[in-house]
Amino acid sequence: MTRYEPAIDLDAIVAIDTHVHIELGEHGHSSLPDDLAEAASAYFRTDGPRPALDAIAEYYRERRMAAVVFTVDAGTNLGQEAIPSEEIAAGAARHSDVLIPYGSVDPRTGTAAVDRARRLAEEHGVRGFKFHPTVQGFDPSDETYYPLYAAIESAGAVALFHTGQTGIGAGMRGGRGLRLGLSNPMLLDGVAADFPDLQIVMAHPSVPWQEEALSVATHKHNTWIDLSGWSPKYFPAELVRYAGSILKDRVLFGSDFPLITPDRWIRDIADTALKPEALPGIMKDNAIRLLGLGSA
Secondary structure (H helix, E strand, O other): OOOOOOOOOOOOOOEEEEEEEOOOOOOOOOOOOHHHHHHHHHHHOOOOOOOOHHHHHHHHHHOOEEEEEEOOOOHHHHOOOOOOHHHHHHHHHHOOOOEEEOEOOOHHHOHHHHHHHHHHHHOOOOOEEEEOHHHHOOOOOOHHHHHHHHHHHHHOOEEEEEOOOOOOOOOOHHHHHOOHHHHOHHHHHHHHHHOOOOEEEEEOOOOOOHHHHHHHHHHOOOEEEEOOOOOHHHOOHHHHHHHOOOOOOOEEOOOOEOOOOHHHHHHHHOOOOOOHHHHHHHHHHHHHHHHOOOOO
8 A cells, every 4th residue: 555645846836726526436436326427417517528537637737737636425325335535545646746635434424434534644645535515414513523523633634525506416306305504614613613723625615605604714714715616707706805815825726627627717717806916825825835735
């Protein structure tokens, strides 16, 4: 087993994409059931390829970018075995010049999730953990999950939470039973208060709770916002304003690749009112600090 250690030339890269999904495992396995994957593609109006990890590494290498890669383990809620995070960490180790692995554990497996999170951090070198409360079917504010957060905090890893609307289950009968309210960013306020050394990233424009996300990020300085999952031309005006001013040091570039490409994101951000002086931090320097990759 090779433990991941970053080997990224920070001066050579132009950006760090902090939100990239691995949707196909080494043997063609997907963490999402077919019906949910198809619904998400319809929601984002894309039927493009779902590249595997090695192809994603080459894609970002060609663009002189690094990428944080992960899957979502929602085995209990979806009844679908996830792509192993150990596999993703091993793949990132093969491509340590451009990839940074996050793990994912199913919070609803209790102590097993805590033990696995510790192993992923200590033995495999993952730099963070991805959670999707709506898809995984858990309330992140429930203290049942505090031992898991404590383990992640102790490991010095990042906790990345999906927030706001999701295309997963959109348009399906009853949204396939998935509950949007579990991804309200205000549910993370108490977590940030009780785990002040845990770095929490609220992913995506948190529509319809954008003001809640901005409130949490303004009040709790161990929280961050990534700008993935939407074309920047659709970003709420308040998010753009905060990202260019009082939150500019804790906002992160993220695409949500393969559903949105970094090329499209970068093209569209130029048409927003974001202050240009905030872009170096958003595109790279803030992620360097968050992930402990070097001085920025």
